[in-house]
Amino acid sequence: MPYSNEQSRRAFLSLCLKGGASIAALTSLQLQALASSASSSTINDYKALVCIFLHGGSDSLNMLVPTSGSERADYEQSRQNLVVTEPITLNTTTHFSGGVGLHPSMSALEPIFNAGQLGFVGGVGTLITPTSLADYKNKAVPLPGHLFSHNDQQATWMHGQEKVSLNTGWGARILERLNQHASFTSNISLAGANPWQVGANTTPYALNKNGITKINALRGYQPQVDHVKSIVDRLLSTTTNPIQDAYASRLSSSISNVQNMNALLEQAPTLNTQFSDNPLSEQLAAVAKSLSISNQTGNKRQIFFVSLGGFDTHDDQLIRQPALFATLATALSEFHSALAELSLQESVTTFTMSDFGRTLTSNGDGTDHGWAGNQLLMGAAVNGKELHGTMLSQQLESAIDVGGGRLIPQFSNEQYFAPIAKWFGLSDIEVSDIFPNLANFDAAALQLFK
Amino acid sequence: MxxxxxxxxxxxxxxxxxxxxxxxxxxxxxxxxxxxxxxxxxxxxxxxxxxxxxxxxxxxxxxxxxxxxxxxxxxxxxxxxxxxxxxxxxxxxxxxxxxxxxxxxxxxxxxxxxxxxxxxxxxxxxxxxxxxxxxxxxxxxxxxxxxxxxxxxxxxxxxxxxxxxxxxxxxxxxxxxxxxxxxxxxxxxxxxxxNAMNEFQASALLQQATLGATLTEIQAATGLSEEEWLDQQILLEPTYHTPFLENYPDRENPSHINRIDAWWKASLSAPDQLRQRVAFALSEIFVVSDANTSLKGEPEGMVAYYDTLLKHAFGNFRTLLESVTLSPVMGVYLSHLGNEKADAERNIRPDENYAREVMQLFTIGLNELNLDGTAKLNDNNTIPTYSQQEIAGFAKVFTGWTFAYSARWDRPSRNYTLPMHAFSDYHSMEEKALLNGDIIPAGTGPEESMQQALDNLFSHQNVAPFICKQLIQRLVKSNPTPAYVERVASVFNDNGQGVRGDLAAVVKAILLDDEARKYSSVLVHSGKIKEPILTKVHLWRVLNARSELNQYYTWNLSTTYGQGPLLSPSVFNFFRPDHVPNELQALGLVAPELQIATDSNMIATTNGHYSDLVWRMAERKNTLNPKTIYMYGQSDITMLSNNGLQALLDYYNLVYFAGSMSDSTRSALVDLDSYFARKDAVHRVAQLLYMVSLSPDFNYQN
CATH class of the missing domain: 2.60.40.10 (Immunoglobulins)
Structure with missing residues (x-):
């Protein structure tokens, strides 16, 4: 890097991104940014989606619980020793019989909810078509493949469709549909490879949560670095078969991406918001840092993926679940502050996905793999202070219980994704194209955005 | 005859x-x-x-x-x-x-x-x-x-x-x-x-069948036939890891890092390399992990679990399955330890975790398979191997088990090394539905139920193709032909003496197959990307990596290499056997190892190699930090000084590439060295080794 002075570097980067300068070290980024801005002529605003995946299948029917009446009694009867006591009462805009109570360890979300910047989606899950208990038992309708299996249901959530012929994720698909995927910085993961961000022409850039990653071999005396780099490039361009080539091209792009990202991140402002040192806060801190330089990358749309594991609470749920929910709420709250600091509350929507809900019945000290659950989304654009969808009855052997308290979703996850995609900028036609099963449902049932 | x-x-x-x-x-x-x-x-x-x-x-x-x-x-x-x-x-x-x-x-x-x-x-x-x-x-x-x-x-x-x-x-x-x-x-x-393997053939076999062979090991195998070498390896006494588990300095117990230390010591030094390699492969199928789980505090149990895999690596699959199932470490990891029979009043039913994963991941998988590993189809649809009914049945089987020698059910001994014991009072005596319509009748106790259930799993026709294909993928290649899978699966089903599940015979069938040895036709997609941690082990074995205190405290394996022994982020391993990377989607090829080849992991891995090979080459140091693990490159340095660059590259071609160093790779290495020609030999060796470590030829096991 021939620039020793921070100011000139910044000016240069800005110039590069406008297509007005050229230098070997930044060529690829420049080209990507150019391509991106050229294709985004119709998009003038900036928006980003942040997906928080709760790995393992969150018992989200314990995130939102009834607070009163027969609904509460049913809940206490089914949940027994895993009942959440003293939930925080949420004053949702829509009234729900039995009330809506938030897990007390998520109190950090209460002010955001009350400020109208956080909403919930109740009773959502993987479905191909509306499904009744009789349909399920008689196999009268197609069902998502391998219900209750972790990796299959994760894939179904992230693909946003049943696996057809291509393994593309809906995050990548909406980015590509808007033609906003040209720059690798448009598609960033803090949690490694994941199906949500893999498209036909884009894969996530896996950012280290520490942000800047130096490449040891390419530091120091510049002529040596140049020579070493030229040898690396030669090695990575001569391969003999496609699998080897996949390795080589990945390493090659990793090196250039990391170098380009480092150049950008070095300019990132220091945020006042303090993030905790839990795994999710660390990832969201890195997302916030990336967002802080979004005006430098030329992206009009970005998607981010973070994850929190440990939700597969087969045992010790009474200990593990409060800790997980507290981590989630804390990290969200910190991220919310950071977005306010960056004045990006309107532009960034954060939402959750998870493998599945869990059983209402317990296995003694935990729960097993279920089906329907609840999700949340956050952002100033969100139609907050509301529960969208429904509070599922937590009564065992009800008309939506396929056994053991595995509940049939009343809303498909594609109904949940559709408004998000629409907010991101897709037309109704594009949305129904992205989510092939949406035609089986009311696409406008969930008004998640203001 | x-x-x-x-x-x-x-x-x-x-x-x-x-x-x-x-x-x-x-x-x-x-x-x-x-x-x-x-x-x-x-x-x-x-x-x-x-x-x-x-x-x-x-x-x-x-x-x-x-x-x-x-x-x-x-x-x-x-x-x-x-x-x-x-x-x-x-x-x-x-x-x-x-x-x-x-x-x-x-x-x-x-x-x-x-x-x-x-x-x-x-x-x-x-x-x-x-x-x-x-x-x-x-x-x-x-x-x-x-x-x-x-x-x-x-x-x-x-x-x-x-x-x-x-x-x-x-x-x-x-x-x-x-x-x-x-x-x-x-x-x-x-x-x-x-056959008398030449040294390149020996090196190619040992790439698949060891954790990374040294020149000495390659030379010892040279002149033997493939089968002779395999037979020799199979007969070697197992090198268990427990004897390598030391207490943390100034403590009375080992800690998590001592378990990693033991794995390094055994992996680097064990003569029974084939067993070590197969056990490592098994640890990526029968996954347990102490990454962010309570097991992090149980290094003895974790090492004992790895020893279980070593012990049965060449034994019978049925025995291995039972040992894994009864391991208290597995019991804790997949929560069947302490799992109780149903209590209708409290809406409690048996934990389904192990019941599900033992089928989905350890034995039969989700869909009915042909012997060649392809999915059976019914009207173009795959056929599920089990439903909730079987999960509920197996969940009942796995009730009533807890730590060995527990005085009472509610006073577990917390012995993490001995197989679990059963308490009949906590075992479900209900009828239990198994696969293929089999039923364990009501009133059957925990031990007998366990035997019947494991027999039922073991006898399922999916086990052979499901397990054999994954072992092929771990050892030899990502995309075996169905015929290869079928040949190996047939040996799983019958080793020639009427024995089902003979893993030694399976391992031999995998490694002696034409598709692994490539004596006949060379197949285009004939290999696999090496696991990053195994590239590290290979380099460390060849370069005699050690610290003066004989400590291998590698704290950051997961963040540096995206993996480590028994460090998977979930029971689904670091990568899935059917992972299709974007680059290979059009070709329909899988490359499981590329699932962890993310930008951050790839850079971290190359940085890890760089710090090993360049920064921690012992010969570059005047004084050594007793705790630091150094590489010892003296023989390379001597060879470069005395015999020249081409001789050194010939040696690298043998040891690191098994003969597959392409001309373009060699010429790139020559040109790399030309820049450093004025530097001392140790510096040149370090740079060459680093470039070897990231080269596509080295990272692709062909």
């Missing part, structure tokens, strides 16, 4: 007296017990009364002397020391005994040692009884074409061909000895030759 001896004109008689059949071989020509070659004085000819069978008559060179020979045959039979048939011979040949001829008595003496392809060997003949005025005529009767020298001499020189196959070659050579009276004797000898 089929042996034949035919004395012309004595065929009828000889055939008759060879009633013992082809097993009555005359072994005096094969003094070595391994008997790679033999002559035979008896006839395997099933049709013992037919002296005019094709194979016999075509070898008669002096027909018409029938009456002269029977006695010779008898004598030869005696002399040959055939222990089972002389009596018969005498008895049956008695009628002709007076008609003594003078045909030569011939004995063939092929070399006694193991014969290898390409060997030049001499087959000696020893003629007793008239030994003068003899003529010799040697021919090759069967086998791949060999070069015969001296076909009219008493002793034949044979240059055995170097056939391109992992299989042994079988040859038959014949000798006809004729005396001046025109009487002839025809004898045959069978010979087999096995």
């Amino acid at each position: 089929k042996m034949r001896f035919l004395s012309f004109a004595a065929i009828l008689l000889l055939s008759a007296c060879g009633g013992g059949g082809e097993t009555n071989s005359n072994n005096d020509a094969a003094p070595d017990s391994s008997s790679s070659s033999n002559t035979n004085t008896t006839s395997p000819n099933n049709d013992r009364t037919d002296s005019n069978s094709d194979s016999n008559t075509q070898n008669n060179i002096t027909p018409g002397s029938q009456t002269e020979t029977p006695n010779n045959t008898v004598e030869q039979g005696d002399e040959s020391g055939n222990e089972s048939s002389p009596e018969e011979d005498n008895e049956e040949s008695e009628g002709a005994a007076d008609n003594i001829g003078t045909a030569p008595i011939v004995d063939l003496k092929p070399p006694g040692a193991v014969l290898r392809k390409g060997n030049e060997i001499i087959i000696n003949s020893v003629v007793t009884s008239p030994t003068e005025h003899l003529t010799y005529a040697w021919t090759q009767v069967a086998g791949p074409e060999a070069t015969l020298i001296g076909t009219d001499s008493q002793n034949l020189t044979v240059i055995l061909p170097t056939t391109h196959s992992v299989k042994k070659d079988l040859f038959t050579f014949s000798l006809t000895v004729t005396n001046n009276a025109g009487l002839s004797t025809y004898v045959e000898t069978d010979i087999e030759s096995v």
Whole structure:
């Protein structure tokens, strides 16, 4: 890097991104940014989606619980020793019989909810078509493949469709549909490879949560670095078969991406918001840092993926679940502050996905793999202070219980994704194209955005 | 071993007296017990009364002397020391005994040692009884074409061909000895030759079958056949990891890092490398992990679990499955330890975690499979192997089990190393639905239920293709052909002796298969991306990595390499066997290891290699930090100084590339070195090794 002075570097980067300068070290980024801005002529605003995946299948029917009446009694009867006591009462805009109570360890979300910047989606899950208990038992309708299996249901959530012929994720698909995927910085993961961000022409850039990653071999005396780099490039361009080539091209792009990202991140402002040192806060801190330089990358749309594991609470749920929910709420709250600091509350929507809900019945000290659950989304654009969808009855052997308290979703996850995609900028036609099963449902049932 | 001896004109008689059949071989020509070659004085000819069978008559060179020979045959039979048939011979040949001829008595003496392809060997003949005025005529009767020298001499020189196959070659050579009276004797000898791996072949095998071979190990395997090396490895005593588990300095217990330390020590030093490699592969199928779980505090249990995999790596799959299932570490990881029978009043039913994963991940998978690993289809749809009903059934099986020697159910001993024990009171006595409609009847206790359930899983037809394909993917290649999977799965189902689940036989079948050895056609997608942690182990083994305190405290394996022993982020391992990276989607190829080849992991891995190979090359240091793990490159440095760059690259090509260093890779390394030519040899070696470590040729195991 021939620039020793921070100011000139910044000016240069800005110039590069406008297509007005050229230098070997930044060529690829420049080209990507150019391509991106050229294709985004119709998009003038900036928006980003942040997906928080709760790995393992969150018992989200314990995130939102009834607070009163027969609904509460049913809940206490089914949940027994895993009942959440003293939930925080949420004053949702829509009234729900039995009330809506938030897990007390998520109190950090209460002010955001009350400020109208956080909403919930109740009773959502993987479905191909509306499904009744009789349909399920008689196999009268197609069902998502391998219900209750972790990796299959994760894939179904992230693909946003049943696996057809291509393994593309809906995050990548909406980015590509808007033609906003040209720059690798448009598609960033803090949690490694994941199906949500893999498209036909884009894969996530896996950012280290520490942000800047130096490449040891390419530091120091510049002529040596140049020579070493030229040898690396030669090695990575001569391969003999496609699998080897996949390795080589990945390493090659990793090196250039990391170098380009480092150049950008070095300019990132220091945020006042303090993030905790839990795994999710660390990832969201890195997302916030990336967002802080979004005006430098030329992206009009970005998607981010973070994850929190440990939700597969087969045992010790009474200990593990409060800790997980507290981590989630804390990290969200910190991220919310950071977005306010960056004045990006309107532009960034954060939402959750998870493998599945869990059983209402317990296995003694935990729960097993279920089906329907609840999700949340956050952002100033969100139609907050509301529960969208429904509070599922937590009564065992009800008309939506396929056994053991595995509940049939009343809303498909594609109904949940559709408004998000629409907010991101897709037309109704594009949305129904992205989510092939949406035609089986009311696409406008969930008004998640203001 | 089929042996034949035919004395012309004595065929009828000889055939008759060879009633013992082809097993009555005359072994005096094969003094070595391994008997790679033999002559035979008896006839395997099933049709013992037919002296005019094709194979016999075509070898008669002096027909018409029938009456002269029977006695010779008898004598030869005696002399040959055939222990089972002389009596018969005498008895049956008695009628002709007076008609003594003078045909030569011939004995063939092929070399006694193991014969290898390409060997030049001499087959000696020893003629007793008239030994003068003899003529010799040697021919090759069967086998791949060999070069015969001296076909009219008493002793034949044979240059055995170097056939391109992992299989042994079988040859038959014949000798006809004729005396001046025109009487002839025809004898045959069978010979087999096995491969002698050259060093590149040895290196290629050891890439698949070790955690990363050193030059010494490659040289020790060179000259052996593939099967000999595998057999040697399988017979080695297991190197267990528990003896390597030390207490953390100044503490009374080991900590998590000591478990990692033990894994390094054993992996780097163990002679039973094949077992270590297979156990590592098994640890990526039967996944347990102490990354962010309570097991992080149980290093003894974790090491004991790894030892379980080592112990059964060449045992029977059924035993392995039981040991894994009853491991308290697995019990904690997948929560069947402490799992109780249903309590309807409290809406409690058995934990389904292990029931589900033992089927989905450890034995049969989600869908019905053909023997070749492809999915069975019904109207173009896959067929699920189980439903919630079977999960509920198996969940009941896995109730009532807790730590061994627990005084009471609610007072667990927390012994993480011994197999779990059962408490009947906490076991579900309900009827339990198993696979294929099998049922464990109500009232069956925990031990018996466990046995029936594991038998039920083990007998499912999916196990062989499901497990074998994954083992192939861990050891050999990402995209095995269905035929390869089927060949290995068939061995899983029957090792040739009617035994199902013989993992030693499976491992041999995997590594001896044509598709693994590539003696015949070279397949395009014939290899796999190496696991990043295994590239590190390979480099460390070759470079004798060690610290002065003999500590291998590698704290950040997961963040640096995206993986580490028993450090998976979930029971689904670091990567899935069916992972299709974006780059390979159009080709429909899987590359599981690329699932963790993210930008951050790839940079971290190359940085890890760089700090090992460049920053921590011991020879670059004046003083060594006792805790730091250094690489020792002295032999490379010496080679570069004394023999030059090309010699060093030849060595790297052997040890790191198993001969697959392409010309372009070599020339890139040469050009790299040209820049550093003025620096000292240690610096040059370090830079070369780093570039080796990231090169596509090194990272692709072909």
